[in-house]
Amino acid sequence: MSSGIATLLSIPASTSAPGEASHSDLQALKDQANMSMPQIELPEEEPIEESALDRLSHYPYQVFVLSEYGRPIYVSCGQEDQLCAFFALIGVFVNRVRHNGDMLNSISSKDLHAHFLFRKPLILCIVSKRRDQLRSQLEVLFNQILSTISRKQLETIYEKRGDNYDLRRLLGGTNKYMDGSLSSWHYDLAQISSAIRVLPMEAADRNALSTTLVNSITSANVEGMLFAVVLAHRQIVCLSRLKKHLLDHKDLSLIINLVSNTSTIADAAIWTPICLPFFNDSGFLHAYISSLWENSPAHLVLLSVDRNTLKDLHLIKEDFCAKIQSSPKILNSFEAAVTSPQSFSPSNIGTGSEMLWHFLYRNISSRQICLSASRPPFIGQEERVLLTRSASRVYDILRSVDGIRQIFVRNKKEVLYVKAEDRYELQCVLSPFCSPTMASILGDRLLKALKTYEGRYFITHVPSF
Amino acid sequence: MAPPSRIKKKVVFLGESGVGKTSIVLRYDGKGFDTSIRATLGASYLVSTIPIAATNIELQIWDTAGQERFRSMVPIYLRKTDVAILVYDITDIRSFDQLNTWVHFLRNAETNDAMKLVLIGNKTDLEMKRTVDQRKAIGYAAKIGASYHETSAASNTGIEEAFFELATQIVASYPMGRRKRSEEINSVTLNETKENSSKCC
Ligand SMILES: Nc1nc2c(ncn2[C@@H]2O[C@H](COP(=O)(O)OP(=O)(O)OP(=O)(O)O)[C@@H](O)[C@H]2O)c(=O)[nH]1
Numbered sequence: 119m120s121s122g123i124a125t126l127l128s129i130p131a132s133t134s135a136p137g138e139a140s141h142s143d144l145q146a147l148k149d150q151a152n153m154s155m156p157q158i159e160l161p162e163e164e165p166i167e168e169s170a171l172d173r174l175s176h177y178p179y180q181v182f183v184l185s186e187y188g189r190p191i192y193v194s195c196g197q198e199d200q201l202c203a204f205f206a207l208i209g210v211f212v213n214r215v216r217h218n219g220d221m222l223n224s225i226s227s228k229d230l231h232a233h234f235l236f237r238k239p240l241i242l243c244i245v246s247k248r249r250d251q252l253r254s255q256l257e258v259l260f261n262q263i264l265s266t267i268s269r270k271q272l273e274t275i276y277e278k279r280g281d282n283y284d285l286r287r288l289l290g291g292t293n294k295y296m297d298g299s300l301s302s303w304h305y306d307l308a309q310i311s312s313a314i315r316v317l318p319m320e321a322a323d324r325n326a327l328s329t330t331l332v333n334s335i336t337s338a339n340v341e342g343m344l345f346a347v348v349l350a351h352r353q354i355v356c357l358s359r360l361k362k363h364l365l366d367h368k369d370l371s372l373i374i375n376l377v378s379n380t381s382t383i384a385d386a387a388i389w390t391p392i393c394l395p396f397f398n399d400s401g402f403l404h405a406y407i408s409s410l411w412e413n414s415p416a417h418l419v420l421l422s423v424d425r426n427t428l429k430d431l432h433l434i435k436e437d438f439c440a441k442i443q444s445s446p447k448i449l450n451s452f453e454a455a456v457t458s459p460q461s462f463s464p465s466n467i468g469t470g471s472e473m474l475w476h477f478l479y480r481n482i483s484s485r486q487i488c489l490s491a492s493r494p495p496f497i498g499q500e501e502r503v504l505l506t507r508s509a510s511r512v513y514d515i516l517r518s519v520d521g522i523r524q525i526f527v528r529n530k531k532e533v534l535y536v537k538a539e540d541r542y543e544l545q546c547v548l549s550p551f552c553s554p555t556m557a558s559i560l561g562d563r564l565l566k567a568l569k570t571y572e573g574r575y576f577i578t579h580v581p582s583f
Numbered sequence: 584m585a586p587p588s589r590i591k592k593k594v595v596f597l598g599e600s601g602v603g604k605t606s607i608v609l610r611y612d613g614k615g616f617d618t619s620i621r622a623t624l625g626a627s628y629l630v631s632t633i634p635i636a637a638t639n640i641e642l643q644i645w646d647t648a649g650q651e652r653f654r655s656m657v658p659i660y661l662r663k664t665d666v667a668i669l670v671y672d673i674t675d676i677r678s679f680d681q682l683n684t685w686v687h688f689l690r691n692a693e694t695n696d697a698m699k700l701v702l703i704g705n706k707t708d709l710e711m712k713r714t715v716d717q718r719k720a721i722g723y724a725a726k727i728g729a730s731y732h733e734t735s736a737a738s739n740t741g742i743e744e745a746f747f748e749l750a751t752q753i754v755a756s757y758p759m760g761r762r763k764r765s766e767e768i769n770s771v772t773l774n775e776t777k778e779n780s781s782k783c784c
C-alpha cells in the first residue's frame with residue numbers, strides 16, 4: 119500500500135452520484151479494495167466528481183472527517199458532497215485494517231503523506247505534501263469537534279439516529295472553527311508547540327488586572343462559575359479559576375480558537391454551550407464571551423456550569439470593566455499591552471545578540487511559550503511561514519526521537535540551534551556565521567535573561583476564587 | 584399614571600438558521616449590512632435603548648442561533664421574555680413551515696405573561712424569489728397573535744419601523760396600568776391554541 123497515496127489522489131470517479139454514497143456503493147468499494155470479488159460494473163463516470171478530485175491535487179494539504187460508516191462530514195476545501203467516493207475509500211482503508219484487528223496510521227509516497235486517526239465513531243484523515251505533525255493536527259481537530267458535540271453525544275448519536283445519520287446537522291455552522299483549527303498550524307507557534315502564548319505585560323500590571331478580575335468574580339458570587347480568561351491576539355492576558363479546578367492548556371487553546379474565529383458584534387456578548395474535553399468530555403460548560411471595550415481585541419471569557427447564569431456573568435463583566443476604567447494605571451498598562459505588545463527583544467541578552475534572529479522558548483510544565491519580537495530577516499509573511507515550518511519539523515524530531523538534548527544545523531542562510539531539557543525546549547534561529555560554541559553561549563544567555571524577565575513573559579501564578 | 588421614564592424589556596429573536604436574525608439586529612444597531620457574518624453561536628446579547636417621548640426603553644436583545652444543536656438552549660433563552668420576534672425568510676418556504684416549531688417552544692417556555700409576539704418576513708429585497716405568499720404569512724401571524732412586518736436587512740427596509748412600532752406599543756401599554764387590552768388579546772390568542780389550557784376565571 120506504500121505507493122497508495124499517489125493513486126489515492128487520482129482514483130477514477132465514483133460509482134455513485136455526488137451526494138449519495140449508499141451502502142451498496144460502500145460495499146462495492148470495500149470489495150474492490152478487498153480484491154476478492156469479481157470485477158463489478160461501474161456506471162458512467164461523473165464529471166463533477168472528477169473535477170473535484172482534480173481540484174484536490176492543487177492543495178498543499180487536505181483534511182477529511184467522516185463517520186466510521188463512510189458518510190462525509192467535513193473536508194477542508196469545502197463541498198464534501200462532491201467527494202463521496204473519496205470519503206468512502208478512506209473509510210474502506212481504515213475499516214479494512216480495523217477488521218483485521220489492526221490500525222491504519224499512515225500511508226506515504228515520495229511526496230505525499232496520509233495520516234489516519236480513528237476515534238470511534240469518526241475517522242479523520244489528512245493528506246499532505248508535508249509530513250510533520252500530521253497526527254497532532256488530527257487530534258486537535260478531533261478536540262475541536264468534541265468542543266461542539268461532547269464525546270458522550272458523539273458516542274450515542276449514531277445509536278440513536280442510525281448509521282446513516284448526517285452529523286453535519288449537529289455541526290452546522292462550525293466549519294469555520296474546524297478551518298481555523300487547521301489553518302493555525304501554518305502560522306501559530308503556540309499551536310505547533312502544543313502550548314499557549316502569554317501576552318507580554320509587567321508582572322505587577324498583570325497581577326493588578328487579575329486581582330481586579332477575581333474581585334469582580336468574588337463580589338458577584340455566582341454559583342457554578344468556574345474559569346475566567348482574558349485574551350487578546352490569541353494570547354493569554356490573565357486567568358483565574360475556582361479553587362481546586364484547573365484549565366488544561368488544550369482546552370484553553372480550544373477557547374482561543376473559538377474566540378478568534380467568532381465575529382462578535384462590537385458591544386454584544388455571546389452565551390453558548392461548549393464542551394472542554396480535558397475538563398469533562400461528557401458534558402457542556404457555558405461560555406460568556408465579550409469584548410472588553412468597543413472594537414477591543416481583548417476579550418473576556420467566563421465559564422460556568424450553570425446555563426442560567428448569563429445575566430450574572432454579564433454583571434461580572436460590567437463590574438470588571440467599570441473597575442478597570444476607574445483605575446487609570448490598570449487601564450493604561452492593559453491598553454498598552456493589548457494595542458502594542460512588547461515581545462522579548464533579543465537585544466536583552468547583550469553582546470552577540472545581533473546573531474540571534476529568532477527564538478521560541480517553551481516551558482514544559484506550564485505549557486507556555488515565549489517568542490522573540492520579529493526582526494529582520496523574519497519580518498515578511500513568507501519568512502514567518504518558513505519559521506513556523508522549521509519549528510514544526512523540530513517538534514516532530516523532538517517527539518519522535520528520545521533523548522535529544524541539542525541540535526545544531528548549519529544551513530546556507532541560517533543556523534538552527536535547539537536545546538531540550540526536562541523543564542524547557544529552546545529553538546533559536548541564528549546568523550549563518552554563528553559557531554556551535556557561540557550558539558550555545560547565546561542560548562544560555564537567553565535562558566538567563568528569560569529567567570530575569572519571567573514575570574513579564576509568563577504567567578507564574580493563577581489566582582483562584 | 585404616566586409611563587415610567589425607564590422601561591426594560593427582554594426581546595428574543597427566533598427562527599431558522601440563515602433567515603437573517605443577526606443581520607436585522609446589526610442593521611437595527613446601526614452596524615450596516617455585512618454579507619460575511621457567520622452563523623450565531625448560542626445567543627448573542629446586547630442592550631439597545633430607544634427613546635419614545637419621555638420614556639427610555641431599554642431593549643435587552645437576545646439574538647439566538649437557529650442551528651439545530653442549540654435547540655436545547657432555547658427554553659433558557661426564552662425565560663422571562665417580554666417580546667418574541669419570530670423571523671423567517673420570504674424566499675425559503677421551509678423557514679416558514681418551521682415557524683410552528685418555534686411557536687411550540689414559546690408556548691412551553693416560561694415567558695412573561697403579557698409577552699408580545701412579532702412575526703417578521705425578511706429578505707424582501709429578493710422579492711422575485713419569494714416563495715412565501717404574503718397573505719398566507721399575515722394569516723398565520725393573526726392566528727398566533729403576532730403583529731406582522733416585512734423587512735430587508737440588505738436594503739434596510741422595514742426594520743426601524745418594526746422596532747418603532749414595538750416600542751410605541753410597549754409605552755402605550757403603561758398609562759392604563761400594567762396590562763393593556765391588546766396585550767391580553769395577544770397572550771390569550773397564544774394560550775388558546777395550547778392543548779388543555781386551563782381556564783382561568
Ligand atoms: N438578500 C438578503 N440577504 C440577507 C438578508 N438578511 C440576511 N441575509 C443573508 O442571509 C445570511 C444569513 O444571515 P444571518 O443574519 O446570519 O442569519 P441568522 O438568522 O442570524 O442565522 P443563525 O445565526 O445561524 O441563526 C447571510 O448571508 C446574510 O447576508 C436580507 O435582508 N436580504
Ligand SMILES: [Mg+2]
Pocket residue numbers: 604605606621622623646647648649
Ligand atoms: Mg445569527
